[in-house]
Amino acid sequence: MTERTSDQAEGQTLPFWVDVVEEDEDGNAMGGLFRHDGDAVLRSVPLGPLRKNLADTVDALQKVFQEVADRGGALPLAEAQLSFQVTASGGVQLIGSGQVQGTRGLTLTFKRPS
Structure with a gap:
């Protein structure tokens, strides 16, 4: 990505549905990160922090x-999938397996090149 593209994205936003949770003054989620008792609301998430995070x-x-792939073995790592949520402030929160059911999130898939 060029410096110009990064600069242009600073004031841009993307609409995301996010769960309503309390945030501290730095925009960090507090208490009940994966609560489902809050309503989902549409927020404009800033691209600059989202891109960096x-x-x-x-x-x-x-x-x-x-590091895992370097261990080798009979069954080497060939693919990994992780889910994450985006916060209203542009944060990225990985979702652990215990929270996956019923959680709205995005999935990143990492594949070893063929």
């Missing part, structure tokens, strides 16, 4: 996947 998350996950 998603890129940081993917970078960290790829390092973890590489």
